[in-house]
Amino acid sequence: MDLIIYGIVNSITLILMSIGFALAYGVSRVPNFAHGALFILAGYLTWVFRYRVDLPYWLSIILALIIVGLVGIALYQFILIRVRGMPISEIIASFGVGLAILEFLRWSGLRGTAHMLPPFISGTVRIFDVPLDYQRIIVIFGGIGILLFLWAFTTFTKTGLSLKAIAQNERAGLVLGIDADRAATVAVSLGAVFAGVAAVILLPLGNIVVEMGYEVLVFAIAVSVCGGLGSWKGAVLASFLIGFAQTITVSFVAPHYHFVMALFIIIIVLIFKPSGLFGRQKELEERV
């Protein structure tokens, strides 16, 4: 039973980590390699507002999310927009920005183990005799909430629909008067906010360390690639696949094989189904 419950928690953790990345790539084809840095930035800003400026917790979170969203906009408007269409340049530019953010945070004092966010509600409940703390329950609902929000946003709002249109067929979107750059800005900044939301939900489980920024990036890429680049459904499915595989490995093999297992799955999936589980690219494009 604890296998299933913690498997779900792990899978949703992966969803939270990767959904922002998948969104930005899905809509604007921008591989935002600063994703992990934005994640840590949001967590650290929340911590700064909460403990150094002494604001209430909820206000710190909102401020941090707003700032991260603005950073996302700036990232697209000032940097990525200039290298659109050159994938390697996009990757290096965004990775460079992420590297600069992370290492700057490290330099300005984000080191050691002192940086922690408190859980929203502390305490533990037992579900089917498996103890589960409230923060992990919040993770589950947070993950589901984000997915619902994303679904509603892309189904009912005009901006959301325009994002979807651009993702499906950029030329047709342009013909209908959708500004591709505006859509991409929204997507990147929304992706950044999602990274921030993931950070404030996940970081109370642990502590804020720079290394985690790199780890989040690797997981986000892994999940998105495995699920099929740009497909949210695929990312969700891949999260569950990797999440459960990891939990099972931890329980039945040994915990230190859990990362090895994740990488192994990705390699296998990519070899046999290169466009991912739900890839929307035609097979021919990447395989001849």
Added chain:
Amino acid sequence: MPELRKERLDRGVKVRSDSIYALSSMKEILYLLGPGLVLILLLLVLPLVVSPYWQRVMAITGVYALLSISFGFLANYVGLVSLGGAFYVGVGGYLSGLLNAAGVPLILSIPIATLLGAVICTLLLLPCLPLRGVYFAIISFIYPLFAGRLIAATGYFGGTDGIPGLDRFPSIWVALYMAIFILLIVLYGLSRMVNYEDVGLVFRGVKDNELAIKASALNLTWYKVQAVFISSAMGTFAGAYLAHLYGWVGMSLFAIDFSILPVAATVVGGSGTLYGPLLGALILVPASESMRAFGTLRIVFYAVLLVFFVVFWTEGILDFLKRKYEQFEHWVRI
């Protein structure tokens, strides 16, 4: 105020030396050979004039330069964007280290590790060869991560401690000139191959038009295998070389820096040729090294510099220099 625009014209000497008339005078021949000669001379003379510490930096730069050329060759001429530099380095380093620890002298262990390592890398990458573009990039990026974690998890090959106390090069001169000669040989051999040999033409076909290759009854995978073998041999040599430069092998030979830096070097130096990545590596590694005094802030400067190059100087240094070398600019009235 009259409106002006910049006009570029080819230099006379460039136009003359474009054709057979290049042979007509020493000046034209020098113009053509100049850049190559300057590069060779610089590489040969520089070790003699820099301080012992910068000699070490040069040796490390050589490692990254080889990786960058290997990346550039595969990406620009064969169309496979491989982020597996760290994988090649790790395989080459560990093979040479294990052989050396078993008593094989480094003069033998390095070449064996280079060739055997390249065979191993090629075989392991074989299932992924049908992939293209970003898919091949990501899967090759994951290989070194996987290998590193596997060594940590199983504890084989010294586990997280690594294997220290291997043979080192007898002196820094041997190490340095070995790197430089290999670098020059690789550059000369590769540029001959891709520019003048038939196989170079086929490689470009693999990149630009796979159907044409198939239609010519050529075995596509076989050519990709050859290209990956050549490129990974450069990487495995770099790894074996690095292992004996410091007399150690360890998990960090699979560090992602080895995969990322070649890409950055290509972006900074300019893509499209073998010399762009080389130039990029020759600039980036010493630049990073000379900023060491900033402590942890160094990486921030490095990253900012990188973004700056990528975003505002997209053509790359090589193309910029080439343009200056071949053309002159002047203002004309519209």
Added chain:
Amino acid sequence: MGISILLLLPLIFMWGCGGQETVGGPDGEPIIIGVPVPEAFSYGWVGERGIRLAAEEINAAGGVNVDGVMRPLKLEVIDTRDLEAGVPVSEALLAVERLILEAGADFIVGGPARTEALLPTLDLVNEHELIHISSTGSFSPRSNQMVEEDYEKYKFHFKTTCWTFTMLGDFYGVIDFLNEEHGFDKISIMVQDVAHARQAGEIVAGRMAEAGWDVMDPIVYPTGTLDYSDGLLRARRFGAQVLFVWMDMPESVIMMRQYRDMEIPAVPIGFINAAEHPDFWEATEGKGEYTLNHLVNAGNAPVEVTPLTMPFVEAYKERFGVEVEGYGASSSYQAIYTLVDAIERAGTIETYAVLEALRATDMEGVYGRVRFDPDTHLVIHDLDPAQGAVPQIIQWLDGKRETVFPPSIATAELQLPPWME
């Protein structure tokens, strides 16, 4: 645009090339001490602070008396980045070479911290015939074993910290006490996925099984794990009363929080990097209470070992504004004093003379008597400060790090968590 970058580059180069610092003090020709540490990690910056404090004190007191000439110490600190995951160890080795070749270091003290980087450093100092004192980071026995196996080649390496074997002995002391006092006989072991930790886990498992304990299979967690619920649940099901943990990653805080949230009925004891630091209490919001932690060397938390300990602890607080932070501090501070003592006895900074003087070291230090083992060049350990370097196991009680082991320096009684009653 392009030209301006080209002009900018040399400027950056030149800017980057400066970067020496004198600590200030007497006017003889300075003795240069190279300090390679990973500055972004606690082992690095805590070790650096210990070294800096000692050097400043010595310079303020007139410097080092080298055969009648008072010479100041000059520190050359360099960031090695060796604990960062994506960075190859060659980067750290290059940093050490820079200290030797460019900064002209006479001695190397401090790191590198990662074992994989430390071991090839032994070859580097051998090549340049320089004394190297490892005073923070790695406590894999490997480097000392190398000294023992090939003394001629690796004799330049000394270590003022500790290795796994002695630390394990200290743990047995505490665990056996728990067995006698409370009749505990079930232990569960959780370690990080690095060689020294796994080795430690296996040795402890073997030793405890021999002593008649029920031992759960050691659980190995990869670096950076965020969820320990699985192992903790297994430990609870197993009925473990002692939880042996060996992890030097910041995420171990998560484990301690989960431990408290689940109220696992076991005493957590081990080497937990996060639980060393004074801010552990704040970081866990008090959930880290009752954690027992090995600080490697005494003096890494306030305690009275020798008359020198408390002055060091107070000076550290005054200089850096925080209570002495944990592993790396006292051993690095001591390394400088031990080195200076050896130089003064040798009357020269010539390597071989100092090497012999170091081997003959016998002095009172912040963590007890300082002598080096002639075979391994590791500082000799003992539970009695009059005999050797003393370890320190603390328990977090009411927001303070109280020393519970060894008995000779204990400040409080070991307490069981209330939910175990």
